[in-house]
Amino acid sequence: MSTDVVIVGGGVIGLSLAWQLAGQGRSVTVLDKQQTGQEASWAGAGILPPGHLPGARTSFDQLRALSVDMWKEFSEQLLSETGIDNGYRHCGGLTVTLGDDSCEPYRAEWTSEGVELADLDGEGLRDYEPKLTTKVEDGFRLPDLCQVRNPHHLQALAKACRQRGVDLQCDQPVEEIIQVDGNISSVKTRSRSLTADQFCFTAGAWTGQLLNAAGYSLPIVPVRGQIVLYRTEVPLIRHVIEVGKRYLVPREDGRLLVGSTEENAGYEKINTDLAIAELQRFAIQLIPSLKSAHVEKTWAGLRPMSETGSPFLGLLPGTENAYVAAGHFRAGLQTSPATALVMRQLMCGEQPSLDLKEFAINMTHVVEPTS
Numbered sequence: 001m002s003t004d005v006v007i008v009g010g011g012v013i014g015l016s017l018a019w020q021l022a023g024q025g026r027s028v029t030v031l032d033k034q035q036t037g038q039e040a041s042w043a044g045a046g047i048l049p050p051g052h053l054p055g056a057r058t059s060f061d062q063l064r065a066l067s068v069d070m071w072k073e074f075s076e077q078l079l080s081e082t083g084i085d086n087g088y089r090h091c092g093g094l095t096v097t098l099g100d101d102s103c104e105p106y107r108a109e110w111t112s113e114g115v116e117l118a119d120l121d122g123e124g125l126r127d128y129e130p131k132l133t134t135k136v137e138d139g140f141r142l143p144d145l146c147q148v149r150n151p152h153h154l155q156a157l158a159k160a161c162r163q164r165g166v167d168l169q170c171d172q173p174v175e176e177i178i179q180v181d182g183n184i185s186s187v188k189t190r191s192r193s194l195t196a197d198q199f200c201f202t203a204g205a206w207t208g209q210l211l212n213a214a215g216y217s218l219p220i221v222p223v224r225g226q227i228v229l230y231r232t233e234v235p236l237i238r239h240v241i242e243v244g245k246r247y248l249v250p251r252e253d254g255r256l257l258v259g260s261t262e263e264n265a266g267y268e269k270i271n272t273d274l275a276i277a278e279l280q281r282f283a284i285q286l287i288p289s290l291k292s293a294h295v296e297k298t299w300a301g302l303r304p305m306s307e308t309g310s311p312f313l314g315l316l317p318g319t320e321n322a323y324v325a326a327g328h329f330r331a332g333l334q335t336s337p338a339t340a341l342v343m344r345q346l347m348c349g350e351q352p353s354l355d356l357k358e359f360a361i362n363m364t365h366v367v368e369p370t371s
């Protein structure tokens with residue numbers, strides 16, 4: 001089988017890129033080891049922080065800020081192409097100080113980027129969220145923080161890809177990467193071999209493992225995050241509330257996500273009693289009325305963390321047709337629209353909208369093949 005582009009990994013990054021490329025008339029096949037959109041992209045909380053492109057200093061901040069500018073229209077386009085509402089909502093966020101977790105560093109970061117925020121004392125915070133504990137005395141509101149419902153977004157993306165002619169092949173783990181004269185000529189799964197002009201590896205936390213056999217040592221490791229999902233009759237809060245790296249994310253239907261942990265536990269995608277109890281303690285401390293709320297579900301996901309903290313976006317060195325877009329760690333949902341845009345531009349020979357130098361893969365990431 002042959003196609004213009006093979007994308008390996010159908011999470012939010014692979015599917016968003018496939019959608020972009022198919023929109024340019026490219027024939028695209030996405031291979032996934034299972035159903036698409038079942039890993040980190042499904043597990044994430046869907047927080048979409050704000051951004052301000054003119055004030056964004058680092059390349060990563062620019063990737064986030066450019067994505068912020070794209071999310072609304074992207075969601076509307078997915079809705080019109082598929083009829084699926086991905087849950088993109090302009091809900092706003094509160095970042096607060098609780099115990100040892102001060103909101104000050106976050107306040108300084110947003111202010112220096114030029115993102116709109118409003119400082120609030122305890123009373124001001126509770127005017128927005130009356131159920132917030134009286135232990136919180138300091139924080140700020142980010143009016144432009146948004147959210148998306150990951151499973152809905154992934155369903156919309158998969159359907160939109162199919163409608164644009166993308167061939168989504170599920171239960172097809174790529175096991176072998178065939179190189180000819182430095183370039184990649186095909187990838188093999190147990191049952192098929194696919195040739196293509198270009199390849200892009202978007203296998204999240206598995207990308208390093210996958211490329212190792214082809215002679216690339218990409219430092220991307222899994223970092224486990226656990227989530228508790230509460231279900232209440234009516235929504236208790238409206239804003240996403242963040243305390244350091246932990247958060248509450250309310251959905252319109254009364255569901256409320258509590259996250260998350262950062263654990264180096266290899267590929268063990270499980271919940272632990274300790275982490276779940278700690279997340280529940282955190283949630284009840286912040287919103288005491290959650291004490292009587294029903295826990296509907298818990299889950300874990302594996303964030304793809306790169307050595308640099310930023311994703312790898314670009315060509316594999318030594319090749320002219322093999323690309324990587326992986327390692328988005330805690331920010332793969334929020335940065336997916338701009339990631340897909342710049343990768344499409346790169347793969348179509350256009351000038352990318354952002355400078356991708358800081359995301360490049362260099363020769364220090366190239367090792368001898370393990371076999």
Ligand SMILES: Cc1cc2nc3c(=O)[nH]c(=O)nc-3n(C[C@H](O)[C@H](O)[C@H](O)COP(=O)(O)OP(=O)(O)OC[C@H]3O[C@@H](n4cnc5c(N)ncnc54)[C@H](O)[C@@H]3O)c2cc1C
Nearest residue numbers: 009011013033041044045046047174204225301332333334
């Ligand atoms: C608990 C938690 C909360 C999070 N919250 C947020 C948040 O609020 N906002 C945010 O922006 N981000 C969040 N993230 C991070 C975000 O989910 C990730 O950065 C993002 O999903 C990475 O997307 P991906 O497509 O690279 O990887 P994945 O979604 O993991 O997709 C990789 C795909 O590759 C496939 N694959 C792997 N190996 C192979 C192979 N050999 N052959 C074929 N296919 C293969 C997998 O099956 C999978 O479908 C969170 C993550 C977690 C775990």
